[in-house]
Structures are given as C-alpha cells and as structure tokens.
Amino acid sequence: MHRRVITFSRNVFLPLTTVCTNACSYCCFKTPVREGCVMTPATARLTIEAGVKAGCTEALFTFGERPGEVSGFSDHLAALGYGDILDYCYDLCEYAISAGILPHTNAGVLTYGELDRLKEVNASMGLMLETTADVPAHRNSPGKDPAVRIAMMEDAGKLRIPFTTGLLIGIGETPADREESLQVIAGLHRRYGHIQEVIIQNFCPKEGTEMGGAATVPTAEFAETITLAREILPSDVAVQIPPNLADAAALIRCGVDDLGGVSPLTIDYVNPEHPWPQIEELKGLVGDAWLRERLCIYPEFIRKGWYPKGLAALIRRLQKQIEERSL
Template sequence: MHRKVITYSRNVFLPLTHVCQNACGYCCFRQATGAGCVLPPDEAHRTIDTGARLGCTEALFTFGERPGEVPGFSDHLAALGYADILDYCYDLCLYAIRAGVLPHTNAGILTAAELERFREVNASMGLMLETTADVPAHRHSPGKDPAVRIEMIEEAGRLRIPFTTGLLIGIGETPADREESLEVIADLQRRYGHIQEVIIQNFCPKEGTDMGNAAPASSEEMAGTISLAREILPREVAVQIPPNLADAERLIRCGVDDLGGVSPLTIDYVNPEHPWPQIEGLKKIVGDAALRERLCIYPRFIEMGWYSDTIAPLIHRLQKEIEERSL
C-alpha cells in the first residue's frame, strides 16, 4: 500500500508594497501611501539571497493591486527609478533567477499582455478567485469582481501559465456559492489544463477591519469545503490549505494534497499573527503521509515544457536538487 504524499514549497515572501486600489472588508495587508511604502531593492535582494542560502526555491512576489491608481504612490516608486510596480517586480524576478530562486508572482488583476510578459520570468503565477458571489466585503474592491478574476484565470490558461487559485471561506458567501466557485475552477481546468493547485483558505478576522468582529470560518466549514473541492476538481489539481491558518492536522484527512509555500525566513505578511510551522511541524501535521518538497511549478508542467527559456536551466537544476534531497 502506497503512503499518501503531501507536498510543500520552501519559499521567501516578498511584499513589494501594501498599497492597493482595493479595500476589502477583511484585509489588514492594505496600508496607506507614505514613507517606506515600497520594499527597497537592497532589502529585497538580501531576502532573496538569504533565502537561496537557506535552500528556498520560490520567491513569492505579492503586492497590492494597481497601487499606481492610489494617489501619491507613484512618487514613492519613482524615487526608486520606476514608473510602474510591474517593472520593479519584473527586475526583481530577474534578480531571483540569477540568485537561484524561482519567481512566483501574485499581482492581482493583470492584462493578457502583462501576463505574457511575466510568463518569461515566472515559473508559475496566481490569483485567488475567492468567490463567485457578490459579497459586501468586496463592495469597495473593483478588482474583486468575480467576472474580472475569472477572465484573468482563463487568460493565464490560454498562455499556458502554471497557475494557483483558490477560495476564501467565510467572507459572506454561502455553501452553494462555494460549490459554484469550485465548479467554475474545475471548468477552467478542463478547458485549459493550467491549474496546479486550489487553495482552500479560511477567513481570519483582523482587528481594525470592517469584518474584525465577524465569526471566523469554522473547522466544519473548512472540512466540508475541502471534501467538496476534492470531489469537484479534476484529480490532477492539488487541494491546498495554509498550515499556519487552518486546523491542518485535522483537515489533512479531508482530501488535502499540499501545504503551500512555507518559509524558513519570512513571515506570512497577509496573516502576520499566524507564524509558519517549520519542517518538523509539517511532518507532525501530515501524520502517516509522506512529506515531499516541490518546486512552485509542478512536475507535470515541467514534463510538458510549460516554462520559458529564461528559467529553464534553473527549473531543471532545482528539480534535480529536490529529487536528490528526497532520496
């Protein structure tokens, strides 16, 4: 009998800015424009270099959606020599590749041309669908329009970008909404084959936000949604939970395949009050299953050649190193 395998990626988390055009009712990541609102290049470089020395294989670039639309932000970015946050991120992707770490960018809504450009310097990319429902928490967030997000995920499929998406549980959606969201993702996968993992993430109330007093998603809701995801999604799509948020040791038995990116260096800037478990902690979470490290691009996409020439040598080197470590 084969042991179930649970995978994870070793990463560094680089929030390039917390400035965002969206104002979601549950978010504590978003901050106002001001001094220090852009991660300085030397700090980003140090983080990437240290992560590489610690064996990290993924540089997770995250930033607020379209921060240039927020008054005053462009002045702070211009002080670093950039007119657009995407240009800054692109250069940091190149730096990460030279340092031996594969970029994975979550930039919010991007156009087809922007996705195509970033495909050259990213092993994978991501955008949380969150929900197909129209919820009050998104009333001030133009980028959270479900149709807009679905369109971008579809565009990533046309471009053959290995992709991560997911649901945020407990932000005002119903069980029927969760089922609809999973069906939408499953349909996109059947048409384009580009979705490598779907995150089932539980909403955690943040003090000072509009939903700060709302009830968090329960373990029962999470368990039911994970089971539903495993039932609806094609088998090749991994179901992921964040091990620092959910009751992972309990939920792992509901159909979880992956624990996402875990960092030995950086915190979870989206949920800073929840520290990452370290590798020994992951082994406890998976119990009798086998824990296996992976890259941010899944093996089947490597086999199909779904990556650019720019990152091909690094992908193959890191894949070989991971395989040797797992022997």
C-alpha cells in the first residue's frame, strides 16, 4: 500500500510592517502608523540569522498592502534609508540569501514590474485570493478586489513564479463562492502551471475586530471545502491547511497534502493567538502518513528551473540539508 506523504516547510516569519491600506473586518494584523511600525534592518537580520541557526530554510517576508499610501508611513521608512518598502524587502531578501536561507515574499497586490523585480531574489512568492465573492468583510479593502488579485496571480504565471495562493473561508462567502474560487485558481494553473499550493484557511475571530463575535467555520464544513479543493485542483497542486488554526489530525484524511510553513522561532503574526505546533507534534498530526520537509520552492519547480540562477547553489545545499535531516 502506498504511504501518503504530508509536507511542510521550516520557516522564519518577518513582518516588515503591519501598516496597510486595507481594513478587513476580521484582521488584527493591521496597526496604525506609529513609532516602531517598521521592522528595523538590525532586527530583520538578527531574525534571519537566528532562523538559519535554527535550521530554517525559508524566510517569509510579509507586510501590509501598499503601506506607502498610508499618511506618515514614508517618514518612518525614510528614517531607515528607504523610499519604498519594496526596495527594503529586496535588500533583505538579498541578505537572507547571503545568510543561507531562501526568501518567499507575500507583499499583497503587486504590479507586473514589481513582481518581475522581486522574482530576482525570491524562490517563490504568494498572494491569498481569499474569495472571488464581494463580501462585506472587504468593503474597506480596495486591495481585496477579486479581479485585482486574480490579475496579479495571472502576472505571476506569465513570469513563471512558483506561487502560493488560497481561500479564507468563513468571511461571508457561500459554498458556491468557494467552488468558484477554486475553479478560478485551477484555471490559472492549467494555463500557466505556476501554482504550487492552495491554502484552505479557516477564519478565526479576533477580539477587538468588527468580526470578533462571528463564529468560525464548523469542522465538517472545513472538511468539505478541503475535499472540494482536492477534487477541483489539478493533482500537481498541493492542498495546504495551517496546523495551528484547526484540528489538523481530523482534516488530514480529507485530501491535505501540506501543512505549510511552521516556525521553530517566530510566531504566526497574523494569528498570534494560535501558536505553531512544533515539528515533533506535526509527526503526531499526520498519523500513518510520512511527514517530509520541503523547501519553499517545490521539487517540480526546481526541476523545471523556475528560480533565479543565483539561487541554484543555495537550493542544492538546502535540499541536501533537509534530506540529511530526514534520514
């Protein structure tokens, strides 16, 4: 009998800023412009170095969408010597590479040119679609316009960027909306072949937010969405769930292939109330399946050469590192 394989990535999470132009009804990540609203280069470098020492292979760079459009933010960034958050991210990606860890950037909606530039220093990139539906939770979030996000995902495909996307379920969408969202993602992958994984993430209410009193998705409904994702998505696209937000052990059998990035060092800044399970705990969650570590760029994209040539030696070294760990 073939033994199932469930994968994960060992990462370190770097939220470069929590300033954001969107105002989603469920989000506790966003903060106003204030002192310390940008992670300093010193802190970022120390975090990267600590991640390398902890055996992490992925540096996850993320930040609020278009923070430069928020009044006063540019002054804080200028104090660090930068005029654009993307320039800052680019430089830190270069530092991560020099330190021995692969960058993966999720910076919200980007233009074709911005994607093309960041592609030079990233092994993979991502953007959550969340939903194709027009939901009240996004009424104050121009960056959550589904058409805008789908267009960026299409640009990533044209640029051959190994890409992560996903659904956020329980924010006002219907089961039909979820099916439509998955069909859109599947269609993009069939056209461009660039979707590595699709995260099926459950909404978790956050105290103090507009949706703080809303109920999360029942486990049975979550399971149905995972099963639907596995049925709709092409077989070479992994279905991922976040193991810190749901009963992963109960959901694995529904068609889960991957448990995402798990950090031995940093918290989940988007869901800080939910700590990561550690690696040994993951082994218990997958049951009889084989838990296997991976890089943030999946093996098939490495084989196709969909990465900056300057990352070739580092990818080979980190592949060897995780192979030795699995022995």
